[in-house]
Amino acid sequence: YHGTPVQLTDENIREFLMDSNQMAAKGLRVIAMAIGTSLDDLVYVGMVGIIDPERPQVALAVSQLKAGGVQVKMITGDAEKTAKAIATRLKIYHNADLSISGEDLEHMNAAELDAAIAKATVFYRVSPVHKLTIVKALQAQGHIVSMTGDGVNDAVALKAADIGIAMGQTGTDVCKEAADMILVKDDFYTIMAAIEEGKAIFHNIRNFVRFQLSTYVDWETSASFN
Structure with a gap:
């Protein structure tokens, strides 16, 4: 606190989580930062919210x-x-x-x-x-x-x-x-x-197949009558 490490209390944790949730609700990516010589002995120093804007269109x-x-x-x-x-x-x-x-x-x-x-x-x-x-x-x-x-x-x-x-x-x-x-x-x-x-290519292929089938059926029908 003001440059001096203090004991982290349950109230502090609730406040930090509230701040984190508020930033996240705005679409920010929240990064918590701490300092120390070991992962088992860290001092929390704060958090930042980073915006990753949506791509155009x-x-x-x-x-x-x-x-x-x-x-x-x-x-x-x-x-x-x-x-x-x-x-x-x-x-x-x-x-x-x-x-x-x-x-x-x-x-x-x-x-x-x-x-x-x-x-x-x-x-x-x-x-x-x-x-x-x-x-x-x-x-x-x-x-x-x-x-x-x-x-x-x-x-x-x-x-x-x-x-x-x-x-x-x-x-x-x-x-x-x-x-x-x-x-x-x-x-x-x-x-x-x-x-x-x-979709357009598929539609064209389907129409072509239909045309070919109908032409083939007409030819077969004509041939059978002849």
Whole structure:
């Protein structure tokens, strides 16, 4: 206190946790700092809140993806309040939605896991193993899963996803190597454009097949009459 170490009390801890929760609720990543010569003998000196602003056009991309029938889920290593605050701003999370921690996933049986992963929109405090579990569970439910990421911790899940998407500017080399697609300018709106283009290609292929089948049937019918 004022440069002099003092005993940490329960009241101090409650105040620190309250300050931490307030910063996290604003979408800040909270870092607590301490000094000392050993991890068993540290003196708490304070905490800072770091803002990691959302990338441009993410909110618009999320809105259009959802309008196009795509389920959007946030998977992050951030704390619960931080994750919810950011997901709320991006319209991924609403008050009635389910949010699940990586630790929660570890204590669920197979049926509970499938139900929770299908319903939840925010997964927080997750590890690379948790991310892989989420991707595989969604695939087992019949979903085509696209996963976006930029760090080493995302590589395994990116590889397992049907479509792994890495950030081109901020993504690590490991992440890019594991991905199927790279966003050169880190623009999430590109994902929506790629989906629309894919739908158009699929629509054209389907129409072509229908035309070919109808032509073949007409030819067979004509040949049989002749």
